[in-house]
Amino acid sequence: MKKSTASLVLTAIAFAASSVYAAEPVIGLITKTETNPFFVKMKEGAQAEAKKLGAKLISAAGKADGDNAGQVTAIENMIAAGAKTILITPNDSKAILPSIKKAQAQGVMFIALDSPTDPIEGTDALFATDNYKAGVLIGQYAKTAMAGKPAKIATLDLFPGHPVGAQRHNGFMSGFGLAAADAKSNELSKTAEIVCMADSFGDQAKGQTAMENCLQKNPDINLVYTINEPAAAGAFQALKAAGKEKGVMIVSVDGGCAGVKNVKAGMIAATSQQYPLKMASMGVSAGVAFAKDGKKVTGYTDTGVTLITDHPQKGVDSKDTKVGMDLCWGNK
Known part of the structure; x- marks a missing residue:
């Protein structure tokens, strides 16, 4: 009898555990x-x-x-x-x-x-x-920071046909004042100001190679848009190796902690931070x-974007890298 009762108890416990x-x-x-x-x-x-x-x-x-x-x-x-x-x-x-x-x-x-x-x-x-808006913000920043200087732009993109890559790329162009497709397009727009387009796959090593190839194609590039900050870090290394890091502006998207540190260090001029x-x-x-x-x-929920830079431009809303570090990757 006792054994049967014990078995029932064990069975009940097992059932309760499995139910939980x-x-x-x-x-x-x-x-x-x-x-x-x-x-x-x-x-x-x-x-x-x-x-x-x-x-x-x-x-x-x-x-x-x-x-x-x-x-x-x-x-x-x-x-x-x-x-x-x-x-x-x-x-x-x-x-x-x-x-x-x-x-x-x-x-x-x-x-x-x-x-x-x-x-x-x-x-x-x-x-x-809003990836298109993220691109628009860095495009507006770059346009203002260039202060009328003719732009020779390299874009280090993701890869063909990806919505995020297209939205950021075309948003950047729109913010810079260049003719570009809207946020619904998955095709990368191009104008005469863009002298080189290359795929980085969002990777630092591939970004470095892409930038090296762009510099061979046009050594006078003075503005670089990158799909994300790993690609931006690769672009900076290529520019540094060529002795051109001080004469070329890099703008990017992500706002990760490492990326914000690169903004603070001057490797990236501005980045659009996401969460x-x-x-x-x-x-x-x-x-x-x-x-x-x-x-x-159902539907779309915008999780926000903030432009991060230590060199703010008039008319372009931004926050500094202190705020960027506090918020990087959505820590708060």
Whole structure:
């Protein structure tokens, strides 16, 4: 009799434990890569929010920018693990759509972070910087700082066809006063002022190579736009090796802690700061809410952007690097 009672108690405890586990919301996070500091911070934000809200976070990433196959596999693995919400920064905004659609048919909510799908309606929601505005801000800054000096511009872009890369590039051009496509286009605009366009894949080493190639093409480049701060760091190294670092302005996007330090050091003139930690924490929160009430979050949520520079220009709203360090990656 005692043995039977003990067995019942153990069974009840096991059932209660399994019920608690089953009730634990499972959230998936798929980033473009695991090494880019932007996505490292995004993962940290998701982990912190998941712990706070009692959710289980499963994370994965592509091997490199552009690795769609790795993200497809990650989606399949996360569904098998019970994820009902998946947060994703798409490596290929179009190629990922069939996998997302298949998962959505199984009741999974998808939220894009930072990078939209193409079309944007491919996910249930998007939490991201206004990337076109981020480009406009550094374009306006560069135009004012150039003070009428003719510009010979190099653009170190992401890679062809990516929405974020196009939005930042075209936004920069628009802010600088050059004819450019609007935020809906995924094509990179070009005018005579842009003397070199090269793909950096958001990588420092590739950014350095791209800048070296641009300098060979036109040694008189005096303004460099970069898709992000790792690419900007690579561009600076190439310029320094060529003895041109003091005569060329670099502007960029991200506002990461390392990037803000490079602004303070004078390597980057200005950067548009975005907030990946905020994107991730909002995504996890929405996923937990979905697990509780079944209501999906929809539409676009702007997570903010701030121009950071220690050399402000009249008529261009900005904050200094002290503020930039306080806010880098959304620390506050």
